[in-house]
Amino acid sequence: MDKVEELIIKIDEMRKTMCDLIDQQTGLMDQKVVQASQNLDEVLNSYHKLLESKKRK
Numbered sequence: 001m002d003k004v005e006e007l008i009i010k011i012d013e014m015r016k017t018m019c020d021l022i023d024q025q026t027g028l029m030d031q032k033v034v035q036a037s038q039n040l041d042e043v044l045n046s047y048h049k050l051l052e053s054k055k056r057k
Contacts, residue, residue: 003050004047004050004051004054007043007046007047007050008047010043011040011043011044011047014036014039014040014043015040017036018033018036018037018040021033021036
């Protein structure tokens with residue numbers, strides 16, 4: 001499995017986790033939800049950078 005596929009799987013897992021947290025917590029501003037969102041953003045940024053670097057090759 002290459003890095004892109006690994007990131008896609010990780011993104012999907014993190015998204016599901018964040019959605020579960022949203023359902024469990026009191027709102028979108030709950031610290032656990034915010035942290036999960038920020039973590040997902042970091043992985044999405046890594047994914048985007050990886051795709052951009054592959055386009056340049």
